[in-house]
Amino acid sequence: MGYANSEAVEKRDCPVVGRRLYDAPVCRVRHTVRIRPALGQAHANRDKAAANMELARLTFNRYQGLLTAGAISRQTYDQEKSAYDQAVAAYNQTTQAVSQAESGLLQTDVDKANETALLRRKEQAEAALRQIEVNLDETIIRAPFDGIITEKYVEEGSMISTGTPLVAVQDPTDNWVDIKVPETELSGYHLHDKVTLTGRDDKTKVTGEITDISRKADFATQRATSERGKDTDIITFNVKIQINDTRIRPGMRFRITGSEPA
Known part of the structure; x- marks a missing residue:
């Protein structure tokens, strides 16, 4: 300590x-x-x-x-x-x-x-x-890889002990985007498909590869009306897209605007 x-x-x-x-x-x-x-x-x-x-x-x-x-x-x-x-x-x-x-x-x-x-x-x-x-x-804490410090958890004079996190380091070459895909559209996504994503500014466009499609559904996030006029829940699944682009920063939002089968 x-x-x-x-x-x-x-x-x-x-x-x-x-x-x-x-x-x-x-x-x-x-x-x-x-x-x-x-x-x-x-x-x-x-x-x-x-x-x-x-x-x-x-x-x-x-x-x-x-x-x-x-x-x-x-x-x-x-x-x-x-x-x-x-x-x-x-x-x-x-x-x-x-x-x-x-x-x-x-x-x-x-x-x-x-x-x-x-x-x-x-x-x-x-x-x-x-x-x-x-x-x-061990008095020198070295970064495990080249990256960008995104969070700083301790300040001068803070008490620290073994296991206390000091900073968060982001690897700019290892980024991904999680997309919530409704069950009604999930069949259109496959592992290793190439996809194009567009940022909220409609200018930032990046490409990536689908590396994981969750087999576990999220909570219901959408509502739809059936042919009989009754509301029904539409569940979503998480699709992970690997994007090796240094323009990506934590918290940015994207939408899929194009795809290419593997």
Whole structure:
């Protein structure tokens, strides 16, 4: 959950508040190890913790700006600060381990179970790092295709969460028109027929292809008088016409003015 800012919405991205995980594995060894390999591992752990701390610092600085601008809550800010503090603590812990290795104090004992635990923690740390990379990638919301934004559902400062729609994007090459055809005229329409439609201005003419004829009737929309003088309902069926024309816009109305059998 997070807040939308104006730049994020306009550029198709939005803030995603994700908890950062940092872990620096610590264990005791029960068998003798050489100081040089242990020192190399200690340096590797410290370098990784430093990278995690730098990522946490950059994220925390960004959230400081969002808090000042009133774009996030104090609780969200405190969560990110806690994650940064944990990263700093992990870095300090690995720095201390490097100091111990350099002073030749790494002659200790550890059993195989703790070695397995160390590998498990390493895997967890790597998984946490991969999740951070995924979270960073998900802070950018990209359009699934080239198109036109027809609706904007959020404004600056709006609270958003996973699944919240941001905008509606229309593909100008994938348009269709739904025509309500009375049952008395339905036999004249067939799948894949080519039809010509004219707009309400009598100037806009487009051509399309019938791609679907509904088998389910709509509610009665017309009234007719039978030969005996009694009113009767005439039901309609929906005929979908695919039109790949960039002039078509949502809400426009057309009528069929010509057809050509498939």
